[in-house]
Amino acid sequence: MDERFTALLTRFLPARGDRELTHDTPLRDLGLDSMQSIELLFAIEDEFGVSLPDDDLTDTTFATAGNLWRAVSAATETQVGAA
Template sequence: MNPEFVALLSRFLKYATPDQITADASLHDLGLDSMQSIELLFAIEDDCGVSLPDEALTESTFATAGSLWAAVCNARGDAS
């Protein structure tokens, strides 16, 4: 995960400090709720310049910071 993505996530995770946002960090445990998930999706699409496909919009994609980062990388076509 790059620092810009961590900064983006931190705007939506009310219980997290940037150092707590690791690849295996549970987004739900850090304060992400269903309404914020939608807002986060729009922010990711705007800030990262990607459109996540419908099949990527699953609970498992939004489970951890790392799984969400992987979906962003996949949508961008890179392996970061």
């Protein structure tokens, strides 16, 4: 996970406290709800210039920081490759 991603993600985790973000960090437990998931998604799209396909917008994708990072990375690769 790059720093840009974790910094952005942190803004959407009101219950994070001082816990470190790892791949396995459960996002819902840190306060990410469905409305914030959508705002987070838009923020990711603005920051990384990619859009996540709706097939990827599942509970699993938003379950952990690592899962979300993998989806963002995959989208970056395919969409940058296609550009």
